[in-house]
Amino acid sequence: MAGRQVQRTVQASTLRHRVGLHMRNCPTILKTELLAESSHFQIEALHLQFSNGQRRIYERLRGTGYRSVMLVAMPDPEHVLMVREYAVGVEGTILGLPKGGAEADESYLQAAQRELCEEVGLRAARLTELGELTLAPGHLCHRYRVVLAQDLSPCALDGDEPEPLECIKVPLAQIPERVASGELHEARAIAALFMAMGACGSGLDPR
Amino acid sequence: MAGRQVQRTVQASTLRHRVGLHMRNCPTILKTELLAESSHFQIEALHLQFSNGQRRIYERLRGTGYRSVMLVAMPDPEHVLMVREYAVGVEGTILGLPKGGAEADESYLQAAQRELCEEVGLRAARLTELGELTLAPGHLCHRYRVVLAQDLSPCALDGDEPEPLECIKVPLAQIPERVASGELHEARAIAALFMAMGACGSGLDPR
Incomplete structure (x- = not known):
């Protein structure tokens, strides 16, 4: 857990994959330095x-969880299962989706x-990959595969959470108002729900 | 730009504000340690x-840009202005929204x-705050105010980008297909567009 300072040059990374990237006019990476690291970042x-x-030095953050998934679990075509859990980044309990690292x-x-x-506490007979999300790709390398x-159907397996997550069944029709009210503010979850609503042919018509 | 290692206890932060947080059952923060820092993180x-x-040690990342905005700029009710720019986190050019720190x-x-x-290169006679987004609140403190x-109307002011951003006018009706194709993958931008479509009463009906 102790932090370490490092100042060594690492090999050019090979992140140019998976998400849709347009490569024209990309700058040349002259050097990559590891400035600092902890057990997670x-x-x-x-x-x-x-x-x-023009030359610039940009900082970015790598995390340990490169292969992460976010789940849109639908018990029926009208509902999605969401979780409330403690989030230390905002020091509060937030509404989100089940997720984790592979x-x-x-x-x-x-x-x-x-x-x-x-x-x-459920397993799915049908799992479909919907695509991949980045968060703030100018500063972060994190990606989430949306499933x-x-x-x-029921399934019992203990997780690694310090306390059980609160799971709630939310009507898809309530998502826009939960976003508008500020109760659902996590961009990653909102974007995953948007992808799922589109994939389910749910009449997402922005007009 | 040089990294520094630090191992001192800092005061309990006061991030418990702005976004909708449910405070029941939140754990007690016994101690906060600064493990490492750079000029940005x-x-x-x-x-x-x-x-x-149960006791656990969780890591989180603070950034310097606490007061950030993301813009959904609409030249007319059917279109949104998006930008393509280089994103070093994914080492490619990505489609996103205008944004920056206050x-x-x-x-x-x-x-x-x-x-x-x-x-x-535009100014707006009408600006409306739509709410705030978090990214991965279990690990990050970053927040974006969506406007x-x-x-x-036209406005000329030089930005701080190393090269001009490519600005494109995208029909709102194309957003779902650009997400589904993987061209638009940034969760923060997708969520901001979802908020804007809801606020504009654009018939976002998930059924």
């Missing part, structure tokens, strides 16, 4: 040269099944 | 005791007006 400085010759020997779908079981879970 | 360890007596002497709306001018910008 690494702070890196990247020395960049843009195509117009172990080294797990596929995203296997991780989704395990997290669903551990966090809400739709359907045809749910 | 601070990695903290929080020693927690949950209401059932200066110490700026309100969120003043910062929104300045960022709109710097990044897309809807309407009644737009």
Whole structure:
């Protein structure tokens, strides 16, 4: 848990994958330095040269949880299962979706099944990958694979949470008002629900 | 830019504000330690005791940009202005929304007006705060105030970007397909667009 200071050059990373990236005019990465790290995070400085010759140093954060999943678990076509849990970043209990990291020997779908079981006590007969989300890609390397879970049945498996999560069944129709009221504010969960509503052909018509 | 290692106890933070937080059953923060920091980030360890007596140490990341805004700028009721820019976290050019940090002497709306001018060369006669987004509140303290910008007119002000951002006018009706295709993957932007579509009474009906 103790922090360590490091100032060594690491190899150019190979993050150019998975999400839809447009590569034209990308700056050249001249050097990557690891500035500091803890057991969960690494702070890196990247020395960049843009195509117009300008040079800048940008910082970014790497986390340990590179292969993470977020679940949209639907017990029926009108509802989604959400969880309330403590979030230390905002020092409060927040409304979100079941989620977690994939172990080294797990596929995203296997991780989704395990997290669903551990966090809400269910397993899904049908799991569908909907795509991948980034959070603040200018500063963070984190990504979440979004998985739709359907045809749910009970499953018992202990999770690694210090206390059980509160699971609630929320009508999809209530999502816009829960966002508007500020009760649901986590961008990652809102975006995953948006993807699921689109995938379910739920008449998401912005007009 | 050089990293520094620190191992001192800092005062309990006062982040319990702004977003909708449910405070029941929150664990007690026994101690907060600053593990490492750079010019942009601070990695903290929080020693927690949950209401059932369990103790855990959780890490979280603080950034320097606490007062940040994200803009949904609409030139007309059917379109939104989006930007393509380089994002070092994913080492590619991504589709997102205009955004930035508020200066110490700026309100969120003043910062929104300045960022709109710097990044897309427009000013808004009408600015509306739609709410606030968190990203991954279990690990990050970052928050973005979402501002809807309407009644737009030209404005010239140089930004601090190393190269001009590419600005594109996107039909709101195309947002679901751009998300489904993976072209638009930034959770923060997707969530802000969802908030704006709801606020504009755009018939967001998840059924």
